[in-house]
Amino acid sequence: DQQVKQNSPSLSVQEGRISILNCDYTNSMFDYFLWYKKYPAEGPTFLISISSIKDKNEDGRFTVFLNKSAKHLSLHIVPSQPGDSAVYFCAAVRTYKYIFGTGTRLKVLA
Amino acid sequence: GAGVSQTPSNKVTEKGKYVELRCDPISGHTALYWYRQSLGQGPEFLIYFQGTGAADDSGLPNDRFFAVRPEGSVSTLKIQRTERGDSAVYLCASSFSQGDNEQYFGPGTRLTVT
Numbered sequence: 001d002q003q004v005k006q007n008s009p010s011l012s013v014q015e016g017r018i019s020i021l022n023c024d025y026t027n028s029m030f031d032y033f034l035w036y037k038k039y040p041a042e043g044p045t046f047l048i049s050i051s052s053i054k055d056k057n058e059d060g061r062f063t064v065f066l067n068k069s070a071k072h073l074s075l076h077i078v079p080s081q082p083g084d085s086a087v088y089f090c091a092a093v094r095t096y097k098y099i100f101g102t103g104t105r106l107k108v109l110a
Numbered sequence: 111g112a113g114v115s116q117t118p119s120n121k122v123t124e125k126g127k128y129v130e131l132r133c134d135p136i137s138g139h140t141a142l143y144w145y146r147q148s149l150g151q152g153p154e155f156l157i158y159f160q161g162t163g164a165a166d167d168s169g170l171p172n173d174r175f176f177a178v179r180p181e182g183s184v185s186t187l188k189i190q191r192t193e194r195g196d197s198a199v200y201l202c203a204s205s206f207s208q209g210d211n212e213q214y215f216g217p218g219t220r221l222t223v224t
Contacts, residue, residue: 043201043215089152098213100152
């Protein structure tokens with residue numbers, strides 16, 4: 001039973017355009033949500049988070065939107081840069097426990 | 111400052127052998143977590159330490175897996191009688207406290223059981 005789903009395994013975007021990564025969850029009891037970025041042979045690094053009581057959080061080029069009624073969150077990266085090419089994981093959090101999605105591989109084309 | 115470090119970075123072992131994986135958290139972080147990431151999957155929670163005690167070990171797949179953190183800093187994940195299905199990347203993360211939003215991950219140990 002997968003509580004957090006990322007249905008797009010990969011995404012290619014032209015440099016300078018917007019990247020939109022999506023994530024769906026099934027449990028309404030999560031406290032907050034996060035996005036992590038992972039490069040090969042490195043551990044995931046924190047990108048941005050959003051509390052379950054908010055619907056938007058913005059940090060520079062990165063914005064996360066939360067739609068609680070749809071149990072859906074998305075990460076927008078604008079403008080996309082080649083250095084953004086990585087695997088992106090969304091995670092849902094209940095107290096200390098992170099539940100990760102399967103990841104989306106983003107490739108930003110120069 | 112130093113991040114979370116994990117040793118070894120790669121470990122190849124034969125089926126049935128015992129392995130130990132080490133995690134050095136960020137200094138001052140009281141919370142420590144172990145995850146396992148199989149190919150094509152996201153990290154899956156194994157165990158959480160608050161200080162020296164395992165506060166939640168509900169993610170350990172069976173009793174062949176055990177983890178310790180005797181002094182509240184370094185942690186060791188121990189796997190007995192390894193099986194080929196144990197092959198994965200084992201990630202360690204730490205955070206300043208349980209309520210800290212952000213967990214900082216190490217680079218992982220890639221375990222291959224032949």
